[in-house]
Amino acid sequence: MYYYINEQPKNRAVAKTQEYIRDLLGLTGISGEVVTVSPARTTEELVEMGLSKKHNTIVAIGSDRHINKVATFLINRKCVLGIIPINSSPLIHQLIGASEIKEAVDILKFRKLKEINMGLIEPNKYFLTQAEIQSNKSFETTVTVIEADFDSYQVNTTATEMIISKNNYLFINDKYKGPNVLKKSWAWLTGKHLPDIESSVLRGKKIKIETSVQMPVIMDGEIVAKTPIVTTLQLKVLKIITKPVRIEEEKKKG
Incomplete structure (x- = not known):
């Protein structure tokens, strides 16, 4: 029943x-x-x-x-x-x-x-849909994306909106600048760096989001956390x- x-x-x-x-x-x-x-x-x-x-x-x-x-x-x-x-x-x-x-x-x-x-904002905020960080003004953000245990990179950009999906995709948009030019550098142990790329979507096993000013993280209309945050993908x-x-x-x- x-x-x-x-x-x-x-x-x-x-x-x-x-x-x-x-x-x-x-x-x-x-x-x-x-x-x-x-x-x-x-x-x-x-x-x-x-x-x-x-x-x-x-x-x-x-x-x-x-x-x-x-x-x-x-x-x-x-x-x-x-x-x-x-x-x-x-x-x-x-x-x-x-x-x-x-x-x-x-x-x-x-x-x-x-x-x-499901997505998880550590330590205990799970979500089925998405979490959002939004502002009327551009803010600076540093995103660390961990794809595997020893494979990660950092992105520095500005944004007015960041959306994290339950599959740990991160969508970044700055409505005042159009397409984002993300400065992407690989944090290998060797210190290898890649050229700047144009992108607005990132995905990783774990994502750390830091902002120049503390920003509320909203889930289903409710503030559930404030930056900095770490999100992870919770499989099946x-x-x-x-x-x-x-x-x-x-x-x-x-």
Whole structure:
């Protein structure tokens, strides 16, 4: 039986959407225990309750922030995450392969599992979507990218926006300068240096971001850290339910 965790509704419209989802789950034949986050019952407490009752699937119903919180508490646990987005970003819809609520419910029924990566802002801020550093003014930043144990390089540039994806891609943009010219130097033991390159996307096993002034790091609209930060790629730490191939094929035929 599935265990559903509703986000605490922010308004009547969200509460009505939750009621609609509950009815839809019953009609689809995948109803289960439904609980709702409240000041008296936190997300973590509700997840632990579900695990203690031996549920093997916990479904997060709500926004990116709520989904990310539930996911964080299921990392490396013997439990699958299902997702029904409400007012969520396109990244969440893309992750599960659903464009609207009914489709997300149908996906749960078929239970197609996929192991996914997550991003981590050390020491303990995991994310399913992305983290952002943004400013109205350009700021100087130094980025150290570690690709392997003895293979790293540093980038010095300016930025107004830095976006870190869950797969540890770092997108850098300075809206006042156009394409970034990143000064890239390899930190080999030999001290080897490479010429400047034009780029705006970096990726590594681990990335350290330092800024000339301390900047807030925002995840799902919430400040979760301040620079300097270190981000790492967490490989296949979570199982989620995604769209089966046959549903996609039937959708194309229809």
